[in-house]
Amino acid sequence: MENLENKSFKDFENIPGLGPDERACEWAAYVDNWQSRGHWNYRQESFSGCGPVAELRIAGNPHQQFVSLVSNDYLGFTQHPKVKAAAIAAIEQYGTGAGASPAIGGHYHFHREIEESIAAFFKRESAIVYTTGYTANSAMLQCLLKKEDLAILDMAVHASVQEGCILTNIKTFPHNNLEALERILRISQDQYRTRMVIIDGVYSQDGDLAPLYQIVALCKLYGAYIVVDDAHGTGVIGETGRGVIELYDLFQEIDIITGTFSKSFAHVGGYVVAKPGVVEYLKFHSRQHIFSATLPPAAACISTAIRLVDDEPEWQHKLWANIRYFKNGLLELGLDTGNTASAIIPVKTGDPQLAAEATKLLLEAGVYANQIGYPAVSKKDARVRMSLMATHTQEHLDQVLNAWQWVDGKLKVSQLKPIAYGYKEEAT
Numbered sequence: 303m304e305n306l307e308n309k310s311f312k313d314f315e316n317i318p319g320l321g322p323d324e325r326a327c328e329w330a331a332y333v334d335n336w337q338s339r340g341h342w343n344y345r346q347e348s349f350s351g352c353g354p355v356a357e358l359r360i361a362g363n364p365h366q367q368f369v370s371l372v373s374n375d376y377l378g379f380t381q382h383p384k385v386k387a388a389a390i391a392a393i394e395q396y397g398t399g400a401g402a403s404p405a406i407g408g409h410y411h412f413h414r415e416i417e418e419s420i421a422a423f424f425k426r427e428s429a430i431v432y433t434t435g436y437t438a439n440s441a442m443l444q445c446l447l448k449k450e451d452l453a454i455l456d457m458a459v460h461a462s463v464q465e466g467c468i469l470t471n472i473k474t475f476p477h478n479n480l481e482a483l484e485r486i487l488r489i490s491q492d493q494y495r496t497r498m499v500i501i502d503g504v505y506s507q508d509g510d511l512a513p514l515y516q517i518v519a520l521c522k523l524y525g526a527y528i529v530v531d532d533a534h535g536t537g538v539i540g541e542t543g544r545g546v547i548e549l550y551d552l553f554q555e556i557d558i559i560t561g562t563f564s565k566s567f568a569h570v571g572g573y574v575v576a577k578p579g580v581v582e583y584l585k586f587h588s589r590q591h592i593f594s595a596t597l598p599p600a601a602a603c604i605s606t607a608i609r610l611v612d613d614e615p616e617w618q619h620k621l622w623a624n625i626r627y628f629k630n631g632l633l634e635l636g637l638d639t640g641n642t643a644s645a646i647i648p649v650k651t652g653d654p655q656l657a658a659e660a661t662k663l664l665l666e667a668g669v670y671a672n673q674i675g676y677p678a679v680s681k682k683d684a685r686v687r688m689s690l691m692a693t694h695t696q697e698h699l700d701q702v703l704n705a706w707q708w709v710d711g712k713l714k715v716s717q718l719k720p721i722a723y724g725y726k727e728e729a730t
């Protein structure tokens with residue numbers, strides 16, 4: 303393959319005429335090419351837990367401790383003593399594995415507790431738990447939407463939503479574009495059995511918010527279901543951390559709320575909050591739920607993490623103090639952070655090579671951040687993506703801002719023209 307530095311992951315998904323071994327060979331050449339320029343920082347092996355500092359051992363790099371901006375553990379609860387104690391106590395009580403799928407022996411008391419806690423968190427009656435946030439979306443949508451139906455997706459929804467829609471018809475609208483959404487709702491009237499609009503609350507790459515109030519109004523007007531995945535807003539957005547839904551007080555208006563336990567709730571797993579009848583239906587008809595083992599006992603710590611959002615709101619407040627301080631610092635350096643309104647803060651470079659070079663230099667300065675390119679965002683919308691935590695200190699953030707000043711001196715990222723925001727192919 304020519305020009306390996308201009309290729310993206312997508313180019314290797316399916317190469318005409320090449321079987322798995324040959325495609326793997328092409329892929330290896332691509333990785334070698336990126337590695338030869340020091341631009342490959344994926345799957346960095348970390349020797350420390352989730353937190354504001356990561357211990358990495360990178361050949362030739364002077365640092366072992368890096369300020370880490372790669373975790374979605376926004377409230378820092380993976381290291382909270384009460385959350386850890388709950389996981390340890392559950393392992394002591396139940397052992398390490400769940401042993402079966404929920405219908406045939408793998409449904410435990412702590413699963414019911416998690417389901418009740420997350421439903422109550424969103425002021426609703428019922429929820430079902432899945433083994434990941436990805437599965438919650440893909441399983442629920444595959445179960446509810448078939449060939450007679452239509453999924454209407456914001457272009458920037460998460461990859462798990464795209465996968466959930468493989469059994470149904472799909473129409474997409476440009477990111478947060480209400481006119482385009484309304485047009486689809488209007489022209490698709492009476493053509494499908496069920497129409498479902500599926501959006502994120504906070505978008506995973508730009509950290510911007512959905513105009514939820516208007517989208518819900520359009521769904522009501524045109525008789526479509528509304529599904530909101532607020533994986534990145536939960537714990538972060540809203541007076542009490544209930545996400546974008548809380549901002550507009552739409553708890554009872556959203557048909558289906560989905561999300562993950564792997565971010566603010568400090569563990570792993572996903573959930574679907576919906577009407578009791580729909581939840582009961584999902585329990586016996588979503589294949590990924592009935593044919594797969596349930597979350598292990600350590601997941602009992604999720605209920606503790608959910609309680610802590612209310613019991614210790616200081617973590618959310620500290621997170622917001624960090625967000626304000628850090629974003630202002632980046633803007634003062636003249637860097638382009640797009641439309642973020644959450645703990646996800648991108649610095650746009652508009653060019654994948656530049657994002658990779660900036661990430662490499664940041665590592666040299668002791669800062670660990672992610673480069674993001676196509677297909678997670680469009681090629682012209684490449685960026686360095688950073689996530690903040692409540693447990694970052696001001697010293698950590700100052701170290702990152704100093705690092706960016708140094709990187710900018712070399713790469714002149716601040717002198718790039720701002721790009722048009724919003725359009726992404728496949729979010730990760």
Ligand code: PMP
Nearest residue numbers: 434435436460506533562564730
């Ligand atoms: N939805 C969104 C918006 C996400 O960003 C992610 C993960 N990055 C998921 C769902 C999947 O969650 P999980 O990692 O728990 O599978």
